[in-house]
Amino acid sequence: MLVMMKRNVTPLCDRHHKPMQLAQFGASNIALNFVAHRCMVESCSRVYQHGHGYIDVTDVISFEQAERRDCPEDQMTLYLAAIEPDGNQIWHCGQVHCEYVEKINPHERFHVMLKPISAGSDSSSRNQPYAQMEAVGTSTGEKLVGPCLPWPLTLTALSVFGQNAVQVAGIRNSLLNGTSVELAGIMSPLCVPEQQLRKAGLKRPTTSSSATSSPIFI
Ligand SMILES: [Zn+2]
Numbered sequence: 001m002l003v004m005m006k007r008n009v010t011p012l013c014d015r016h017h018k019p020m021q022l023a024q025f026g027a028s029n030i031a032l033n034f035v036a037h038r039c040m041v042e043s044c045s046r047v048y049q050h051g052h053g054y055i056d057v058t059d060v061i062s063f064e065q066a067e068r069r070d071c072p073e074d075q076m077t078l079y080l081a082a083i084e085p086d087g088n089q090i091w092h093c094g095q096v097h098c099e100y101v102e103k104i105n106p107h108e109r110f111h112v113m114l115k116p117i118s119a120g121s122d123s124s125s126r127n128q129p130y131a132q133m134e135a136v137g138t139s140t141g142e143k144l145v146g147p148c149l150p151w152p153l154t155l156t157a158l159s160v161f162g163q164n165a166v167q168v169a170g171i172r173n174s175l176l177n178g179t180s181v182e183l184a185g186i187m188s189p190l191c192v193p194e195q196q197l198r199k200a201g202l203k204r205p206t207t208s209s210s211a212t213s214s215p216i217f218i
């Protein structure tokens with residue numbers, strides 16, 4: 001799909017929550033000029049570039065603290081459009097002709113589950129369970145899901161949640177027994193912000209995949 005941003009919209013800076021303005025950029029680590037929305041707060045380097053999300057641009061472009069929310073309908077990036085009086089954030093898809101809107105409670109915390117996925121007759125799955133992560137918001141009940149992953153990639157995702165060797169062994173046993181398992185923190189069930197879920201590859205389910213229950217393998 002062609003990356004094409006809506007005209008006449010005003011993204012807010014994801015750090016300052018102030019309106020951004022279109023500006024022309026040229027950065028020394030890329031060989032092109034581009035137009036994107038920049039924060040007008042002095043000394044703020046934040047830029048919303050459709051297709052990349054929020055990035056930092058000084059004399060170079062930095063993706064180090066990139067903040068990217070993907071639209072589940074077209075995989076384009078969302079921009080922060082408004083902050084409600086109660087602090088909830090309203091994110092809109094930046095892509096032309098897409099009306100997708102997402103409401104985010106920045107204080108929401110999630111519990112994380114791992115569900116075993118039957119990988120059919122594949123015998124290698126006997127010791128290497130396939131699994132899918134699912135997270136549920138503790139106050140909103142909102143659900144995020146990850147892709148179905150083979151065990152080595154599940155391990156990588158688990159490292160985001162700081163699981164130790166003992167916890168990982170327990171998780172693997174549960175999955176091999178065909179049982180779902182909830183990730184635990186130090187004293188109680190793990191409770192994490194959404195940003196951490198996105199680092200581990202979890203997303204809001206797409207409209208089409210939530211209608212069918214068939215998992216997506218990668
Ligand atoms: Zn800013």
Ligand SMILES: [Zn+2]
Pocket residue numbers: 071072073074075076093094095098099100
């Ligand atoms: Zn969209």
